[in-house]
Amino acid sequence: MTRWAWAVPLGALIAALTLVVLSPVPLRTARNAVFDQFQRWYPRPYLAPAVRIVDIDEESLRRVGQWPWSRTQVAQLLAGIRAQQPASVSLDIMFAEPERRAVVEGASAAGGTTGAYPTGPAMALSDPDRALAEEIRRGRVVLGFALTGSGSRSEAPGALLTRSGFVAIGGDPVAALPGFTGSITNLPDLQTAASGQGAMTFMPDVDGLVRHVPLLFNLQGQPVPSLTAEALRVGEGASGYVARTSPGEGGLIDVRIGARVLDVDQSGALWVHYARAQPQRYIPAWRVMEGHLDATALRGQLVLIGTSAQGLLDLRFSPLGGIIPGVEVHAQAIEQIVSGQQLARPGWAPAAEWLLALVGGLLVGIVALRARPGRSSATLLVLGVGVGVAAWSGFRYERLLIDPSGPWLAMLAVFTPTTLMRYRWAERRQRWMQSTFSRYVSPNLIDYLLAHPQALELGGRRQRCSFVFTDLAGFTARMESMDPAVAVTVLNTYLDRMIAIAFQHDGTLDRIVGDAVAIMFSAPVPQADHEARALRCALDMQAFARSYVDELKRQGIEFCETRIGVHTGEVTVGNFGGDTMFDYRALGDPVNTAARLEGANKYLGTSLCVSEETLKGCPEAVTREIGQVKLSGRSAALRLYEAIGLKDRGSAEDLDYQWAFDQLRAGSDEALAAFEALALSRPRDGLVCMHRDRLRAGHRHDWIELATK
Structure with missing residues (x-):
């Protein structure tokens, strides 16, 4: 790898750290997705805090009447709640215009025109707005208003009468607050009667989910509270707000409401930790109006009046999935405050995330440069996972919002190009090695050496392997009668296809000696099914060799029969040689035995001779038993078989031969007659003829001794 390789991970890390600082929209989207998932894994436990929603639900609309209700009916609802002695009552509803019914009736009573607002005695008789204002004045009621004009265009704000004070500690926080240029307010009489007014406006994220609830807004340079903040302030009996800000224009740190200090983000908003839907959070409005409520159900409670009716279109999306009424967002924000379960994203969190990104990116880069892809992937x-678990633990146990997406981005940004660079470098090196050595050794051996370079050292290990030896019968003599050019072409084609078959079965080319080929299985890579692989390879080689003889015969070229031996045993495999050169091969008696089995075919009348050791791992093999054969130079006999085929390839047992062989093994006098009959019907069956000739010579057993190799 070149000297400048370090520049790749370093450049990627610098770019990633810059993105973490800038926090573009995709990174903020990822952060929101992580925090949403945390909430889904661990919603806020519902501790039945002193917050209740009086719900104008579908049943209330059915019983009381369709919306909008008369201001007299709203006053009746407020009177029923006031009788319960709540801490505060906040309306997530606006009354921006006089009630149309009052205008019409007032004009008629005064003898005026339709549309005139009633005055004097007529107003006293028919002004439900005044009746509502009187009821609001009797209780601790917070009204909601709407903010408009969040763009740069200036609008004249409505006549908003605020009741709360505002104190700033540090810099001026107003510029950091969400800015609006106008408002839609309640009727002046209602504002005058209310204990407080708060903006009902939400600030959904780009995906429409409400994750934050602002406590303060900027209305043409003046701070105004939200409905959530006012509900809490009036309920706590506080006179105003104290906002602590960072020096300069750093944004807000926290907001004090009475004795409560609330952690907020730089724009003065709370992160809402949502709880699951709870039926006890809601009280239907009709139950209050009809007096079907326990006398102390709302005593000391922070009450919000809103609607869950779908037709009134006050519905929001929550991170837990699904849609909830807008009034519940306010309620959930207040619940987490009064129950001490507020989420916090401390001011040190961005710096900690940047430091984690730096350290994580450096570690990943160092490992990716020096280690293999598997180890660097494991490090990543x-x-x-460590960063994610730490962030999750902070959320679960400390209610801290620590964003792991920045460190994840940095680590992945470093890992990807560095690993790709190493991969391309390694790929070029492997292509060179493969192109160099593929002409000399087996592909699986090349793959093994690329994955295990240490295997190139001299040495070996004990390994149970299977071997396939092939040879052409009489090819040396055949070559003398063939044109040399034709002989070389025919032999090269034959060897190429035979070796290709071996490679198809993941065999390793052990050696080529003239027209003989030696194939090894289960080395260098161990193969649990090496016996079955060896036998299948031998059968495919036999099938090709026979078809190749027929193919050449059609061309007028006489070729030779292929003899194959297959054996299995424990050998020493590894690199043997010296400093000048070495060779990867197997050494041991099973190698020699496999070669002897190939040669034994000539005496046994077979073309594919396989040992019992190999067949132990070949349950699908279809064979004919040859007998107990003592090879030249060996003290013990081997039980040998002639391979016919495989059961899964449709090969069938030779039952006639098996019956005749059973008679031979038992020493029965019927054996000779049985093999005479078989030989008569199968004059070209070499194995049958071999047993017949032995029986004619007086042998009445399956013990065969071969005197020559």
């Missing part, structure tokens, strides 16, 4: 996974 461990560090990524």
Whole structure:
């Protein structure tokens, strides 16, 4: 790898750290997705805090009447709640215009025109707005208003009468607050009667989910509270707000409401930790109006009046999934405050996330440069999981919002180009090695050496392997009668296809000696099914060799029969040689035995001779038993078989031969007659003829001794 390789991970890390600082929209979207998932894994436990929603639900609309209700009916609802002695009552509803019914009736009573607002005695008789104002004045009621004009165009704000004070500690926080240029307010009489007014406006994220609830807004340079903040302030009996800000224009740190200090983000908003839907959070409005409520159900409670009716279109999306009424967002924000379960994203969180991104990116870069892809991937996974678990633990146990997406981005940004660079470098090196050595050794051996370079050292290990030896019968003599050019072409084609078959079965080319080929299985890579692989390879080689003889015969070329031996046993495999050169091969008696089995075919009348050791791992093999054969130079006999085929390829047992062989093994006098009959019907069956000739010579057993190799 070149000297400048370090520049790749370093450049990627610098770019990632810059993105973490700038926090573009995709990164903020990822952060929101992580925090949403945390909430889904661990919603806020519902501790039945002193917050209740009086709900204008579908049943209330059915019983009382369709919306909008008369101001007299709203006053009746407020009177029923006031009788319960709540801490405060906040309306997530606006009354921006006089009630149309009052205008019409007032004009008629005064003898005026339709549309005139009633005055004097007529107003006293028919002004439900005044009746509502009187009821609001009797209780601790917070009214909601709407903010408009969040763009740059200036609008004249409505006549908003605020009741709360505002104190700033540090810099001026107003510029950091969400800015609006206008408002839609309640009727002046209602504002005058109310204990407080708060903006009902939400600030959904780009995906429409409400994750934050602002406590303060900027209305043409003046701070105004939200409905959530006012409900809490009036309920706590506080006179105003104290906002602590960072020096300069750093934004807000926290907001004090009475004795409560609330952690907020730089724009003065709370992160809402949502709880699951709870039926006890809601009280239907009709129950209050009809007096079907326990006398102390709302005593000391922070009460919000809103609607869950779908037709009134006050519905919001929550991170937990699904849609909830807008009034519940306010309620959930207040619940987490009064129950001490507020989420916090401390001011040190961005710096901690940047530091984690720096350290994680450096570690991943160092490992990715020096280690193999598997180890560097494991490092990335461990560090990524560690950061995620730390962020999750902070959320679960400390209610801290620590964003792991920044460190994840940095680590992945470093890992990806560095690993790709190493991969391309390694790929070029492997292509060079493969192109160099593929002409000399087996592909699986090349793959093994690329994955295990240490295997290139001299040495070996004990390994149970299977071997396939092939040879052409009489090819040396055949070559003398063939044109040399034709002989070389025919032999090269034959060897190429035979070796290709071996490679198809993941065999390793052990050696080529003239027209003989030696194939090894289960080395260098261990293969649990090496016996079955060896036998299948031998059968495919036999099938090709026979078809190749027929193909050449059609061309007028006489070729030779292929003899094959297959055996299995424990050998020493590894690199043997010296400093000048070495060779990867197997050494041991099973190698020699496999070669002897190939040669034994000539005496046994077979073309594919396989040992019992190999067949132990070949349950699908279809064979004919040859007998107990003592090879030249061996003290013990081997039980040998002639391979016919495989059951899964449709090969069938030779039952006639098996019956005749059973008679031979038992020493029965019927054996000779049985093999005479078989030989008569199968004059070209070499194995049958071999047993017949032995029986004619007086042998009455399956013990065969071969005197020559």
